[in-house]
Amino acid sequence: MVMRLVMNSDTPSAIVNRLSISSIVLAIAGSFSCSLMVIANDGKKPKNTKGMLQPASVLHVAEGLNSDGSLVKHYQRGLRYATKYFGHYGPYYIYLLGPDSEKSVHTIYRQRAMSRVKLNSKLSTEQQIDSFLKRPNVASEIKAVLSGKSEGGLTWTQEPPILYEDVTTNAKQREKDPIENTWGALHEYHHVFQMAHCDTTQKRTSDKHINSWMAEGMATYSSAKFMENMGLVDFNGYMLQLRETGGNIGRPGINEFLAKTKGWRLENESYWDQGGSAQVYYMLGAWATAYLIHVQGVEEVVVLKSWYQDIPRIGKSAAFKKHMGLSLADFYKRFDVFIRQPDESVMKILED
Numbered sequence: 294m295v296m297r298l299v300m301n302s303d304t305p306s307a308i309v310n311r312l313s314i315s316s317i318v319l320a321i322a323g324s325f326s327c328s329l330m331v332i333a334n335d336g337k338k339p340k341n342t343k344g345m346l347q348p349a350s351v352l353h354v355a356e357g358l359n360s361d362g363s364l365v366k367h368y369q370r371g372l373r374y375a376t377k378y379f380g381h382y383g384p385y386y387i388y389l390l391g392p393d394s395e396k397s398v399h400t401i402y403r404q405r406a407m408s409r410v411k412l413n414s415k416l417s418t419e420q421q422i423d424s425f426l427k428r429p430n431v432a433s434e435i436k437a438v439l440s441g442k443s444e445g446g447l448t449w450t451q452e453p454p455i456l457y458e459d460v461t462t463n464a465k466q467r468e469k470d471p472i473e474n475t476w477g478a479l480h481e482y483h484h485v486f487q488m489a490h491c492d493t494t495q496k497r498t499s500d501k502h503i504n505s506w507m508a509e510g511m512a513t514y515s516s517a518k519f520m521e522n523m524g525l526v527d528f529n530g531y532m533l534q535l536r537e538t539g540g541n542i543g544r545p546g547i548n549e550f551l552a553k554t555k556g557w558r559l560e561n562e563s564y565w566d567q568g569g570s571a572q573v574y575y576m577l578g579a580w581a582t583a584y585l586i587h588v589q590g591v592e593e594v595v596v597l598k599s600w601y602q603d604i605p606r607i608g609k610s611a612a613f614k615k616h617m618g619l620s621l622a623d624f625y626k627r628f629d630v631f632i633r634q635p636d637e638s639v640m641k642i643l644e645d
C-alpha cells in the first residue's frame with residue numbers, strides 16, 4: 294500500500310476515509326462514465342455522535358477503469374469487511390479515477406461538488422458547484438487525475454453536509470493490484486470510523502482528537518490483521534517486515550530508523566513536516582497497537598474500536614486509561630523500552 298495520507302480536509306486541516314456495503318440497491322451506468330451507487334443498509338443505526346449517518350457508500354468510477362469489474366470487486370471486499378466490523382459511517386464517497394476520459398472525470402467532479410452543496414447557503418447551487426471546482430486544491434487534483442499522477446487519500450467535511458471521501462487519482466495502479474486495493478479499502482475505512490469519533494476541528498494534540506500514531510498505527514495494524522483474516526496476507530510476517538524493511542509503507546524500516554534516531558516520540562506531531570512520519574506513525578504506531586493487545590492484554594476489538602467510542606464523551610486521555618488500563622504517559626514509557634528489543638524478542642508477543 295502506498296502510504297495513504299490521512300488528512301486533507303476542506304477546511305484548513307483535514308481528514309481521512311472509506312465505507313461499507315451490505316446490499317446494492319441501485320446501480321447506474323452512464324454512457325460517459327460508469328457510476329455505481331451502492332447503498333449499505335443493514336438496518337442498524339450507528340451508535341455514534343457526529344458524522345453518524347445514513348449508512349451509504351457511493352462509488353464513482355471513471356471511464357476506462359473497471360472494464361472486467363475487478364477494480365470495484367476487490368475494493369468492495371475490503372469495504373464490506375470493514376463496515377461489518379466497525380459499523381456504518383458516512384455518507385462515504387469513493388472516487389476511483391483515471392486519465393482515459395476527461396469528460397468522465399469532469400462529470401464525476403461535478404457530482405462530487407453536488408454532494409457538498411449546502412441547503413442553507415446564501416449561494417445558489419450552481420455558484421457553490423463553481424466555487425468548489427475552482428478551489429486550487431480541487432483544480433490541481435483534477436490535473437493530477439488527467440496526467441495519471443497518484444495523489445489523494447481520505448477527506449472529510451467539518452460542517453454539514455458531513456461526508457467522507459476516499460479519492461484515488463490514479464486507480465489504474467489499484468486495478469493491477471487486487472491485494473493493495475482491498476488493503477487500502479480496509480485501511481481507509483478504519484480512518485472513517487476514527488474521524489467519526491473525533492473533533493477534527495481540533496489539533497491532533499487535543500484531547501478531543503487522536504494523535505497521528507493512533508490514526509495511522511491502528512489502521513496499519515487493523516488492515517493487516519483483517520487481510521490475514523481474509524486469507525490474503527501473513528500478519529506476523531508483515532509485522533516483522535515493518536521492522537526489517539518497512540514493508541509496503543516505505544523505507545527504512547523500524548530497526549534502521551531506531552538505530553539512527555534517538556529522540557523519537559510517538560506523540561510528537563511534527564514528523565509530517567520533518568520526515569519520519571512513515572516510521573513513527575505507521576510502523577511504530579502499528580507495533581504500539583500490537584503492544585496494547587499482546588503485552589498489555591487488552592482485547593483486540595477494544596483497542597481497534599471500542600475505546601474510540603468514549604472519546605467524544607470523556608476525551609482521549611481518559612478513554613485510553615479506562616480501556617487500556619494505563620495512562621498514556623505510562624504507556625509511552627513502557628513501549629519505548631519494549632520496542633528497542635531485538636526482533637526475536639518483540640516477535641514473541643505475536644505467538645499464539
Ligand SMILES: [Zn+2]
Pocket residue numbers: 297298299480481484508509512
Ligand atoms: Zn492512513
